Amino acid sequence: xxxxxxxxxxxxSSGATATAAVGSTAAIANVxxxxxxxxxxxxxxxxxxxxxxxxxxxxxxxxxEASNRQNALQAQKDEQRxxxxxxxxxxxxxxxxxxxxxxxxxxMAARATVAGGESGAILNNNAVIQDIERQxxxxxxxxxxxxxxxxxxLQEQRLGSRSRTQxxxxxVSKPSSTATGLKIGQSVLGAAQDYSNYS
Numbered sequence: 001x002x003x004x005x006x007x008x009x010x011x012x013s014s015g016a017t018a019t020a021a022v023g024s025t026a027a028i029a030n031v032x033x034x035x036x037x038x039x040x041x042x043x044x045x046x047x048x049x050x051x052x053x054x055x056x057x058x059x060x061x062x063x064x065e066a067s068n069r070q071n072a073l074q075a076q077k078d079e080q081r082x083x084x085x086x087x088x089x090x091x092x093x094x095x096x097x098x099x100x101x102x103x104x105x106x107x108m109a110a111r112a113t114v115a116g117g118e119s120g121a122i123l124n125n126n127a128v129i130q131d132i133e134r135q136x137x138x139x140x141x142x143x144x145x146x147x148x149x150x151x152x153x154l155q156e157q158r159l160g161s162r163s164r165t166q167x168x169x170x171x172v173s174k175p176s177s178t179a180t181g182l183k184i185g186q187s188v189l190g191a192a193q194d195y196s197n198y199s
Contacts, residue, residue: 076165094147105136
């Protein structure tokens with residue numbers, strides 16, 4: 001057997017010889033040898049291309065999986081940050097509402113005290129002040145309960161965000177080294193079979 005360059009040269013010289021001496025046994029043998037050598041070369045080239053294609057597909061799948069994972073984690077980080085901001089805003093709003101309730105309660109209690117002093121109904125006035133303070137406590141309890149419910153809802157959203165992130169990561173599978181190895185082996189085996197057919 002000869003290398004591909006020699007094979008091409010042989011085909012060219014065989015063509016010239018064939019036109020000069022049509023039917024020559026030597027020319028026919030040269031053409032057959034060159035054809036076999038080109039077939040072997042094509043088999044090897046096909047095998048190399050198959051290996052390169054499988055390797056390139058593996059790398060492309062790895063890059064796609066890594067990019068998808070990074071994007072999913074960044075989206076989760078952004079969503080968690082927004083939920084944390086919302087939680088802080090809800091907490092601040094609840095604290096301000098409770099503070100305002102406390103101020104309103106004190107103001108109403110002070111007015112009741114003044115009104116009770118002016119009317120001389122001291123005993124009745126204590127019951128009124130206690131009722132005002134009880135209403136303020138009830139209002140603050142409602143604020144606390146609403147805040148707790150909101151925080152629980154935000155925590156559920158955080159858990160949902162993690163689940164969505166994992167689902168998004170799982171949507172693009174990692175490339176299988178075993179599958180890539182099998183594709184490479186199949187390409188090499190096919191090339192070897194083709195090569196032996198030309199031998």
